[in-house]
Amino acid sequence: MVVSSGERFERTMTRSMSPEHAVERHLKEREPEVFASTLQNNRYELKRFVEWTDEAGLDDISELDGFHIHDFKIHRCEEGGVNETTLPNNLSALRVFVSWLESMEVIDGDLSDKMQIPNPDSDARDTMIDAETAEEILDDLEKFEYGTLRHALFALLWDTGFRLGTVRALDLGDYHPDERYVEVVHRPDEVTPLKNQGEAEREVNLHEWVCEVLDDYVEVSRHDVTDDYGREPLLTTQHGRPVGTHLRQNINALTRPCHYAGECPHDRDQSECEAAGNYRELRREAFEMN
Structure with missing residues (x-):
């Protein structure tokens, strides 16, 4: 035709x-x-x-x-x-x-x-943990630290791929449990600006299991506190919004084999290992702060 x-x-x-x-x-x-x-x-x-x-x-x-x-x-x-x-x-x-x-x-x-x-x-991503390791860490958290700050923190990081600074910046109101997503908002000139500013603003879906962890964390472990700007952080300590170094220390501890697998990658005696002792101390502090 x-x-x-x-x-x-x-x-x-x-x-x-x-x-x-x-x-x-x-x-x-x-x-x-x-x-x-x-x-x-x-x-x-x-x-x-x-x-x-x-x-x-x-x-x-x-x-x-x-x-x-x-x-x-x-x-x-x-x-x-x-x-x-x-x-x-x-x-x-x-x-x-x-x-x-x-x-x-x-x-x-x-x-x-x-x-x-x-x-x-x-x-930068080559240094990230693999899925098998993440599952081991999550299993360990499920058994020994369910619903704690560290459990909520690791679940959020693993599910979203956020930077630590982004997770730290989340407010309680940024989490939408019914719709199962978190809203990333750039708040300039405050304590939690996003690295890429307005370009970093977005809404990110969460898996149902992550929402269950967050819901239980908010109900049981989250402290009813505000930060210096009167905002209610999603993740908290007894004193308000956790500082970045505190979150990083806990993630570093969680990702050590001697922590989640109970065995030293260097075949050292954990009772005599200063690093392992530090990680056990962080775990103790995690319970106390929750």
Whole structure:
């Protein structure tokens, strides 16, 4: 069948729309399919893309091509201040959106399949513990420190991949147990600013088991205290919001084999090992502070 130039023009006009309008239609279609928190995350990620299209002069989403995707990626790296985790999140949400555009025949081809999502692995992440070790630590916490500060801290870090500073900055009101997510908010000029400031603001889903740990921590172990700014921290000590060094010391202790596995990687006698003694002291302090 021969398609006339008039028919091609009419088809092009019917599929032409602004990036903002296309994103709104995409999110509207996803609304009944995903959790509200997931939809909010997608909206946040795609908001950055829509803002970029305004700067780049991409007024019609049907003109989107691989060069635009590449330019957006460069923009986010050079001007967006994103880290190795945020960029993949941005691009993953964008790829789902691009796939939707293809399904609606707004754009042609298989652009979504050709999108390259950066691998979040980096030198910093090479030092992270593996899943098997994390399970051992969580089992140890489940048995001996259930619902304590350290249990809640490690569960949050493992499930979200947050920096310690981000977890420390969470307020009680940032945790939404019914919807199962935490809201990361940049609060400038205070004691808990985020490293990437406004760019780091987001909502992150939590697994149900993490929410169970947090719920029990809040009910049983969390101290009803405020910090120097009158805010209610999610994680607390008897004196208010824990300092970063305190949280780091506890994570360092939790990730030592002599702590969670009960055996020394250097075949030392734990009763004579100063480091092991320090870790046991931290565990004792963890109970006292809870």
